[in-house]
Every structure is written in structure tokens, then in C-alpha cells.
Amino acid sequence: MTVGRTENRDAPGQLLSDGTELRRQVEEVVEATPVFDIHTHLYAPEFGALNLYGIDELLTYHYLIAETFRSAAVTPESFWQMRKVDQADLVWRTLFVENTPLSEAARGVVTVLDAFGLDPAATDLAEARAFFGAQEASAHLDRVLDLARVGDVVMTNDPFDEAEARVWEPGAHLDSRFHAALRMDGLLNDWERTSAKLSALGYDVDASLGGGTTSEVRRFLNLWIARMKPLYMAVSLPDDFKFPDTDARDRLIREVALATALEHGLPFAVMVGVRRGVNPALRAAGDGVGRADVSAVERMCAWRPDVRFLATFLSRENQHELCVAARKFSNLMPFGCWWFLNNPSIVSEITRERLELLGPSFIPQHSDARILEQLIYKWRHSRRVIADALSESYERLLGSGRAVTRPEIERDVSRMFDGNFRDWVGRR
Ligand code: FIX
Ligand code: ZN
Numbered sequence: 098m099t100v101g102r103t104e105n106r107d108a109p110g111q112l113l114s115d116g117t118e119l120r121r122q123v124e125e126v127v128e129a130t131p132v133f134d135i136h137t138h139l140y141a142p143e144f145g146a147l148n149l150y151g152i153d154e155l156l157t158y159h160y161l162i163a164e165t166f167r168s169a170a171v172t173p174e175s176f177w178q179m180r181k182v183d184q185a186d187l188v189w190r191t192l193f194v195e196n197t198p199l200s201e202a203a204r205g206v207v208t209v210l211d212a213f214g215l216d217p218a219a220t221d222l223a224e225a226r227a228f229f230g231a232q233e234a235s236a237h238l239d240r241v242l243d244l245a246r247v248g249d250v251v252m253t254n255d256p257f258d259e260a261e262a263r264v265w266e267p268g269a270h271l272d273s274r275f276h277a278a279l280r281m282d283g284l285l286n287d288w289e290r291t292s293a294k295l296s297a298l299g300y301d302v303d304a305s306l307g308g309g310t311t312s313e314v315r316r317f318l319n320l321w322i323a324r325m326k327p328l329y330m331a332v333s334l335p336d337d338f339k340f341p342d343t344d345a346r347d348r349l350i351r352e353v354a355l356a357t358a359l360e361h362g363l364p365f366a367v368m369v370g371v372r373r374g375v376n377p378a379l380r381a382a383g384d385g386v387g388r389a390d391v392s393a394v395e396r397m398c399a400w401r402p403d404v405r406f407l408a409t410f411l412s413r414e415n416q417h418e419l420c421v422a423a424r425k426f427s428n429l430m431p432f433g434c435w436w437f438l439n440n441p442s443i444v445s446e447i448t449r450e451r452l453e454l455l456g457p458s459f460i461p462q463h464s465d466a467r468i469l470e471q472l473i474y475k476w477r478h479s480r481r482v483i484a485d486a487l488s489e490s491y492e493r494l495l496g497s498g499r500a501v502t503r504p505e506i507e508r509d510v511s512r513m514f515d516g517n518f519r520d521w522v523g524r525r
């Protein structure tokens with residue numbers, strides 16, 4: 098039986114037995130469903146200058162800076178000495194005028210300009226600068242969230258960042274669409290320097306983790322959890338991350354991070370496989386990727402079955418193993434296609450293998466947006482690929498003899514875009 102458009106509108110529970118109509122409905126649902134963006138580097142409006150938006154910020158995104166060095170005759174040293182507007186002009190000229198913006202990050206800027214009716218083929222940035230300069234901040238934020246259909250945004254909040262710290266005064270009220278994530282990189286990846294900072298703040302800690310150091314670090318985290326009310330704690334980890342291990346990080350993970358996660362009922366997010374500073378001259382653009390050991394995360398899940406873990410791996414080679422690990426540990430939630438994986442070809446592959454191995458029990462994507470308007474392109478591009486992957490899954494199901502209904506599609510998409518995360522963080 099073929100179900101037509103009007104017929105199905107009148108009968109939402111009708112089986113979608115026609116492939117073309119099924120795909121149309123999936124695309125419509127995926128486009129319309131609001132998303133809970135579980136990992137970004139955006140800030141609530143109350144953070145003032147930390148909020149990055151507009152064309153100069155979009156063009157000086159570290160993804161595009163890395164690409165500019167491949168095509169422009171500029172050294173990193175001289176690039177960093179330029180003013181931001183001059184850097185943006187150089188990136189524009191190099192990647193958008195003298196070359197075709199074929200890369201994912203470059204196409205992203207085109208998507209954003211197009212969404213605002215600006216000319217993505219302009220030879221300079223005059224029109225775009227005038228447009229972004231004329232926007233009123235809070236109306237612009239509403240418009241971007243609306244265009245991206247993002248309902249909630251999770252920030253990345255570093256308790257040691259001084260610029261952030263003054264916003265987190267007791268009783269501070271943030272825009273309710275923004276939520277905190279307590280970032281642990283300083284504690285877990287740079288313990289020596291962080292222990293010195295904690296001592297300077299009056300905590301009785303020592304670099305060799307002796308005495309009451311771990312309880313003092315927990316006291317510090319308790320204070321920040323009370324201030325930030327984070328939805329989860331998070332850390333990025335190198336490709337050679339091991340668990341168990343014999344280093345300070347291992348003790349801090351067990352006795353501080355996971356003990357705190359348990360005490361406060363907070364999930365612990367691990368982002369594994371980054372090789373920081375592969376080319377330090379490129380600064381934030383200089384990080385790389387390495388294949389990691391997924392069994393380290395399996396062992397953490399086994400060691401603390403009462404903690405909920407969120408996990409993303411940076412290497413394409415780790416994705417299938419992560420799906421298998423999630424089948425073994427129901428306290429493990431795979432999320433997102435991180436950073437160098439956030440390209441249509443790879444998002445497509447990862448989403449398909451996750452659907453095949455996990456059904457709807459995963460979080461397909463996060464934006465990792467650093468600049469507000471990136472939400473528009475990152476979600477527009479991802480939604481398209483996710484809709485394709487999902488359509489194929491329903492079509493295969495149909496081929497096997499099980500048609501789905503529109504409410505079932507809505508249930509599945511809403512679970513993946515919003516519900517799985519809300520359940521994980523206890524915010525249904
Ligand atoms: O560690 C992270 O959260 C990474 O996402 C960032 O450090 C990285 O620079 C980035 O922006 C990737 O998208
Ligand atoms: Zn990130």
C-alpha cells in the first residue's frame with residue numbers, strides 16, 4: 098500500500114509503506130526535531146566577551162586556520178602577529194576567493210552566509226561585517242538557535258579559567274538554554290601545574306598525591322559543582338590513554354573523578370584520541386589524532402558500573418569497537434562524531450554502524466561549536482546525513498516486512514537528539 102502525503106497527515110499512525118514517502122517523512126522529522134547539543138565551546142550571554150560570534154570569528158576558527166596554512170604563503174609566526182580582521186581577510190581570500198571552499202569547515206561558512214541571505218561568493222567581507230555588526234546580541238542568539246533548531250546547549254566550563262570564574266559567582270543566573278559541563282582536563286592531564294594552582298588557592302595538596310590531597314581536590318570539585326550545577330564532568334584524553342595505569346591521572350580518575358561522579362550522580366564524559374600539540378606553532382590548530390584503546394574505557398565501565406559514562410573517540414578506526422563496547426556496557430553512551438570525524442562521509446559511516454549495532458540507543462552528534470553561528474551549519478549538515486542513514490535503516494526494515502509510522506519516527510529521532518542525553522543526565 099502506498100501512503101500519500103495528505104493521507105498520512107490525516108492518519109499519523111498510518112504505516113509508511115512507500116519508500117519515497119517514508120524518506121520524505123524522515124527528512125521532515127529530522128529537520129524539525131529540536132536538539133540538545135551536548136558538547137560545545139559556546140557560552141551563555143552572561144559570559145560577555147567569551148561569546149564569540151560574527152564573520153571574523155567564523156573565519157578565524159582553528160579548523161580554517163589549519164587549512165589556510167596549506168594554501169597561503171604565510172608562516173604561523175607571522176599569522177599570529179596579524180590583527181584578527183587581517184587574519185579573517187587572509188582566510189577569506191585564500192580559502193573562499195582564490196580557492197573553492199570545498200572542505201567541510203569552509204563549506205560551513207558558506208552555509209552560514211547563505212542562511213542569512215549574504216553572498217557566499219563575495220570578493221571581500223564588507224557585506225558580512227556590516228550584517229553581523231548590526232545584529233542585536235540577544236535577538237541574534239534567538240535567531241541562530243531557531244535556525245539551527247537547537248533547544249539546549251552544553252558549554253565547556255573550566256574551573257581554572259579566570260575569565261569564566263567571575264561569572265560563576267554564587268547565585269549567578271544564566272540563560273536557561275545554556276548548561277554547564279565541568280571540564281577536568283587541567284586536573285587529569287596537567288596535574289603538576291594544577292596542583293600548584295590548587296595550593297595557591299589554599300587547598301592542602303601536593304604534587305605526589307600524598308596525605309589528604311585527593312579529598313582536598315574533591316572539596317574543590319564539590320564547590321564548583323555547587324556553583325556550576327554541571328550536567329556532567331568531562332575530560333579529553335590522549336590516544337595512549339590506559340586504564341588501569343600507574344600514573345597520577347589513574348589515581349585522580351579513580352579517587353577524585355569517579356568518586357565525585359558517584360557522589361553527585363554525574364555522568365563522566367571521556368573524549369579519547371587527541372594528540373595535543375603535534376605542531377605547536379599552529380596553536381589550537383596544531384592538535385592531531387591517534388588510534389586509542391577502547392578496552393581502557395570498557396575497564397572503567399566495568400570498574401564503576403554505577404557511574405554513567407559518555408564516550409567519543411577521535412579516530413575513525415575506534416568507532417566500531419566503541420559500538421561493540423556499548424553493547425557490553427549499558428552504562429556507556431557513545432556520542433557525537435568528534436572534530437576530524439565531523440565530515441559527511443565519516444558521520445554517515447559512523448551513524449550507520451551505530452544504528453546497526455545499537456538501534457536508537459546512542460547520541461548521534463554534538464556540534465563542538467566555538468562560534469555561535471556554527472550551530473547553523475554543523476546541525477544543518479549533520480541532520481542531512483543522519484536523515485539519510487535513518488531513512489536507509491527504515492527502508493531495510495520495510496524490506497524485511499515491518500513498516501513504521503510517523504509517530505515512531507518522531508519517537509526515535511527525539512530519543513537520539515534529546516531524550517537519550519536527558520535520561521543520562523537525569524533531566525527528563
Ligand atoms: O577538547 C575538546 O573539547 C575539543 O573539541 C577541542 O579542544 C578542539 O579544539 C575542537 O574545537 C574540536 O572541535
Ligand atoms: Zn570540544
